[in-house]
Amino acid sequence: MTILALHDLTKSFGRQVVLDHLDWTVSEPAIIALVAPNGSGKTTLLDIIANLGRPDSGSVTVLDRPNTDQSIYTDMTYMQSNETLFANMTGQDHIDLIQRSYGVPADRVEATVAAFGIGQFLTKKVKTYSLGMKQLLLIVLALLPQPQLVMLDEPINGLDPKAVQALRNALLALHQAGSTVIFSSHDLAEVDRLTDDVLFLTKGRLVAASSLAPATTYTVVLKDAAFLRTILPADQVTLLTPTKATVALPTEAMQALRQRLAGTDHELLDVTTSRQGTEALYFQLFGQHEIA
Amino acid sequence: MGALYRFLFKSHWHSRRRVVLVGLLVLLTWSTWFLFAQRQGAENRVLEQTQQDNAKLISGHSMNETPSPQATAAAGLTTFFKQKTWTARAERDGAAAAFNHDLVIPYGATLLPSTDRFGPVSFTQTLRNRAALGKRLVAQHQPVVSLRYGTQDWAFLISFLPLLTSIVGVLIFTVLLDVEEVSDTLSPRRRFLACLPGQRGALMAAQVLVFMTDAVLTLALILVGGGLFAWVRGGHAAAAYPILTRLSGQLAIWPAWQVVLAVAAVFLLGVLLVYLFARFVLTYIIRLRRDWSRLLLAVAAYLLVVGEAAVSLLPNLTGLLISWLPLNYLQASRLFYGTDYLPLQVLYMQALDTSRYGRASLLLPIRNLSYFAGATISNLFPPVQASQVSLWAALLSLGGTSVLILAWLIWRATKRNELL
Numbered sequence: 001m002t003i004l005a006l007h008d009l010t011k012s013f014g015r016q017v018v019l020d021h022l023d024w025t026v027s028e029p030a031i032i033a034l035v036a037p038n039g040s041g042k043t044t045l046l047d048i049i050a051n052l053g054r055p056d057s058g059s060v061t062v063l064d065r066p067n068t069d070q071s072i073y074t075d076m077t078y079m080q081s082n083e084t085l086f087a088n089m090t091g092q093d094h095i096d097l098i099q100r101s102y103g104v105p106a107d108r109v110e111a112t113v114a115a116f117g118i119g120q121f122l123t124k125k126v127k128t129y130s131l132g133m134k135q136l137l138l139i140v141l142a143l144l145p146q147p148q149l150v151m152l153d154e155p156i157n158g159l160d161p162k163a164v165q166a167l168r169n170a171l172l173a174l175h176q177a178g179s180t181v182i183f184s185s186h187d188l189a190e191v192d193r194l195t196d197d198v199l200f201l202t203k204g205r206l207v208a209a210s211s212l213a214p215a216t217t218y219t220v221v222l223k224d225a226a227f228l229r230t231i232l233p234a235d236q237v238t239l240l241t242p243t244k245a246t247v248a249l250p251t252e253a254m255q256a257l258r259q260r261l262a263g264t265d266h267e268l269l270d271v272t273t274s275r276q277g278t279e280a281l282y283f284q285l286f287g288q289h290e291i292a
Numbered sequence: 293m294g295a296l297y298r299f300l301f302k303s304h305w306h307s308r309r310r311v312v313l314v315g316l317l318v319l320l321t322w323s324t325w326f327l328f329a330q331r332q333g334a335e336n337r338v339l340e341q342t343q344q345d346n347a348k349l350i351s352g353h354s355m356n357e358t359p360s361p362q363a364t365a366a367a368g369l370t371t372f373f374k375q376k377t378w379t380a381r382a383e384r385d386g387a388a389a390a391f392n393h394d395l396v397i398p399y400g401a402t403l404l405p406s407t408d409r410f411g412p413v414s415f416t417q418t419l420r421n422r423a424a425l426g427k428r429l430v431a432q433h434q435p436v437v438s439l440r441y442g443t444q445d446w447a448f449l450i451s452f453l454p455l456l457t458s459i460v461g462v463l464i465f466t467v468l469l470d471v472e473e474v475s476d477t478l479s480p481r482r483r484f485l486a487c488l489p490g491q492r493g494a495l496m497a498a499q500v501l502v503f504m505t506d507a508v509l510t511l512a513l514i515l516v517g518g519g520l521f522a523w524v525r526g527g528h529a530a531a532a533y534p535i536l537t538r539l540s541g542q543l544a545i546w547p548a549w550q551v552v553l554a555v556a557a558v559f560l561l562g563v564l565l566v567y568l569f570a571r572f573v574l575t576y577i578i579r580l581r582r583d584w585s586r587l588l589l590a591v592a593a594y595l596l597v598v599g600e601a602a603v604s605l606l607p608n609l610t611g612l613l614i615s616w617l618p619l620n621y622l623q624a625s626r627l628f629y630g631t632d633y634l635p636l637q638v639l640y641m642q643a644l645d646t647s648r649y650g651r652a653s654l655l656l657p658i659r660n661l662s663y664f665a666g667a668t669i670s671n672l673f674p675p676v677q678a679s680q681v682s683l684w685a686a687l688l689s690l691g692g693t694s695v696l697i698l699a700w701l702i703w704r705a706t707k708r709n710e711l712l
Contacts, residue, residue: 101488
């Protein structure tokens with residue numbers, strides 16, 4: 001069974017192309033992280049999958065059904081932003097609705113609520129909740145039905161470490177039970193803890209982290225940092241100050257660079273390792289804020 | 293859908309904005325009632341004084357000496373008014389007595405000299421209607437309560453309903469109730485509900501049901517408040533007070549409570565139609581991508597409503613087709629007993645026309661009409677088309693159009709899984 005298949009998906013907002021003939025297929029249950037800077041189209045992509053937004057072109061298949069088929073929601077849940085909660089209703093009201101709509105057994109409700117420790121504020125209205133409380137409620141609502149596909153839009157935002165651990169355990173358990181989890185996040189360390197299956201949304205396309213050369217981000221000091229731009233691809237160099245820059249390179253390439261510049265006017269005066277893993281790839285792909 | 297309905301209903305009434313708006317609507321209506329009743333009371337006092345003055349004048353005036361072509365009519369009127377008990381009888385069964393004994397004979401043309409916007413107003417039919425109503429009152433041993441100037445109990449509700457159920461009333465009522473719906477439609481909250489299993493069609497149906505429940509509750513609150521208000525003022529008209537109506541060209545006398553319920557039902561259908569139409573337009577305005585196409589749709593919707601309203605109000609331009617268009621029936625009380633005060637004023641002015649009917653005729657009109665001067669639906673259309681206009685036509689037109697729009701919206705939401 002194909003869990004998810006996107007074909008030739010395109011979406012633009014005015015001149016900004018956020019999805020550019022995007023193709024993506026998920027055939028096996030997995031935990032997949034969707035990573036990209038703000039405004040890159042992660043939420044737009046998830047919305048389109050859930051048929052809450054329309055693509056300009058292309059098609060979406062969810063669990064072997066076109067996403068225009070209402071029955072997909074029986075086997076799929078989508079945790080959206082906390083603005084989707086009804087502020088004047090209590091958390092219990094929301095849980096009751098989900099329980100009745102999906103026929104969730106009461107003991108599972110109790111167990112999930114207990115696992116995330118939200119029982120004590122369920123009787124209060126959502127408008128009194130903090131960001132973290134709203135996030136926890138949304139997560140519980142998405143996980144309660146134990147569907148085949150769960151999509152979570154930035155679930156880690158505002159969570160304390162204990163809640164993050166509960167989320168991690170819940171997602172891993174769900175995955176072990178055969179479900180697929182797709183979540184977006186800016187917490188790259190947590191992404192690394194949860195999965196190796198990371199997708200970067202860049203320039204309207206999805207790029208798998210596994211397809212990129214393993215990279216490390218180094219912070220280097222030299223007399224003229226701008227010189228690095230003349231000998232390395234521009235997207236691998238980010239200028240921090242006139243004499244400091246970060247470069248994202250595989251370890252061997254970094255060694256070669258140091259040897260090449262040794263004894264010249266552009267000798268690397270200091271080299272420190274700043275990032276590794278997904279974070280390094282992220283900065284390799286998207287760079288960081290440069291000096292003016 | 294039950295869980296969704298309960299959730300939405302609860303969320304509406306937990307909204308402070310909703311409670312404030314409905315509260316404002318009810319308070320506004322009650323305030324209007326108060327002003328309405330005050331004005332009615334003042335007008336009634338003036339009319340009563342006029343009636344007494346004329347009674348004195350007539351009793352001391354020999355109509356036989358009147359040298360005019362109206363002699364026959366005047367003689368009949370004189371006979372009638374010279375009865376010492378006329379005032380009491382007029383209060384009780386004046387019209388019935390007058391017609392039963394041929395005491396009132398309209399002079400000259402059978403139509404009132406003026407026409408209202410929808411055509412001629414029949415003087416004889418108007419008086420016959422009064423006679424029929426008078427008979428019913430006599431049979432039920434009930435005192436006459438002028439509905440035009442009713443300030444008490446059911447008579448009061450009957451008097452006030454035309455204001456509440458006017459097009460402006462329908463729009464105000466719908467808009468105030470619809471604020472929460474529109475807010476839901478534009479709010480991200482709906483995205484949460486839209487991802488529940490098999491719910492997009494159900495979501496649409498549940499929203500409509502919740503809206504109608506809200507509308508029924510609000511209307512009930514208004515009517516119960518009106519009843520209590522009139523009761524506190526010392527009302528005495530019974531719920532079974534006969535109301536003269538003309539439906540499908542037939543004269544009918546219904547108990548007041550039935551008229552209130554029927555008007556309320558048609559009113560609610562009208563509110564439903566306005567709500568669905570607005571929802572339909574709003575849905576497509578949101579879904580259309582280009583600004584110019586949105587603007588075009590909005591203008592088209594506006595023209596449709598204004599155009600139909602204009603055409604349906606024009607005299608002698610109504611065709612068979614237009615009698616089925618729903619906007620004709622949006623003013624629910626017009627369907628049952630007319631909402632147009634013009635015929636009433638015409639009758640009043642005619643009564644003042646001493647050159648034709650004599651001064652005595654001042655005593656007849658207004659006070660005991662008990663209905664809106666016969667300005668029922670039969671006056672809204674030329675006679676040949678009156679048969680097209682009936683309660684069933686109204687229900688079919690309002691209900692049918694509503695069902696069509698609702699079916700389209702639910703179909704799109706269900707089959708195409710669109711978030712409408």
